[in-house]
Amino acid sequence: MAYPSQLGFQNAASPIMEELLHFHDHALMVAVLISSLVLYTLITTISTKLTHTTTTDAQMVEMVWTVLPALTLIMIALPSLRILYLMDEITTPHLTIKAIGHQWYWSYEYTDYKTLLFDSYMTPATDLLPGHYRLLDVDNRIVLPMNSPIRTLVTAEDVLHSWAVPPLGVKTDAVPGRLNQTTFMTLTPGVYYGQCSEICGANHSFMPIVIESVPLKHFENWSTSLTI
Known part of the structure; x- marks a missing residue:
């Protein structure tokens, strides 16, 4: 049951809800890391010489900002698919x-x-x-x-x-x-x-x-x- 001024989810009462809460915390941490990295990059780009043409057009930089989002999506997708299959699993009901x-x-x-x-x-x-x-x-x-x-x-x-x-x-x-x-x-x-x-x-x-x-x-x- 929710209580006054509660900010998070209600306490889990089933195995599936426990998995959903763990996945929520996992995805939230990934979102915080991405936001922090993007903010750091923006601040650094504005305050340093990273805006130089040889840096912003570098092939290595382009590879990093292509591969990193792909790995991040995999980190989020795999736990999500696992929970999805657990929720659809047909067990022998009592x-x-x-x-x-x-x-x-x-x-x-x-x-x-x-x-x-x-x-x-x-x-x-x-x-x-x-x-x-x-x-x-x-x-x-x-x-x-x-x-x-x-x-x-x-x-x-x-x-x-x-x-x-x-x-x-x-x-x-x-x-x-x-x-x-x-x-x-x-x-x-x-x-x-x-x-x-x-x-x-x-x-x-x-x-x-x-x-x-x-x-x-x-x-x-x-x-x-x-x-x-």
């Missing part, structure tokens, strides 16, 4: 849920449990309980077992939506007539918040997503109580 976007709420179906389905609406401010968050909490949370690969099938019934949970590194478009898939796994028990990240209408900002990660035993008790 559980599959289907998220359906509506104007303006989400519906969920646990496909492994025929009778386990419900709508999830934002909790009105007048019904909030102590410790709940305004505009972020819902009446029915998604309860999932921790340390279990979860497959989520995302679609929409009316217009474009986007199922996004930042702590898990998940953001998948919900397109009418199409099933998009994403996988994730929560590392620790807790409650993780997200929102619709697509401008899907007047109330698009009132489509919160709440995932409650619990131990497997608690999940089995919860699912049994709803399916009986």
Whole structure:
């Protein structure tokens, strides 16, 4: 969960989000080094004799400013492609849920449990309980077992939506007539918040997503109580 005056990302709650945070720090460091080198070169060029024709037209200089950017792009591209393939890796999921976007709420179906389905609406401010968050909490949370690969099938019934949970590194478009898939796994028990990240209408900002990660035993008790 984000906290007041926070500048960085939320704490990672999944392996993919941990990888994304590492890649962000890596790319940011590369950008800082490039900016520093370019600034140093500009200052040096203005204040010294580097503007001499024999220096600025030198073949070695041209080779350096061609090869260096290429190596830099490789340094950024390789980790990025690795994470991309990790995110698309199809593992054997322990559980599959289907998220359906509506104007303006989400519906969920646990496909492994025929009778386990419900709508999830934002909790009105007048019904909030102590410790709940305004505009972020819902009446029915998604309860999932921790340390279990979860497959989520995302679609929409009316217009474009986007199922996004930042702590898990998940953001998948919900397109009418199409099933998009994403996988994730929560590392620790807790409650993780997200929102619709697509401008899907007047109330698009009132489509919160709440995932409650619990131990497997608690999940089995919860699912049994709803399916009986």
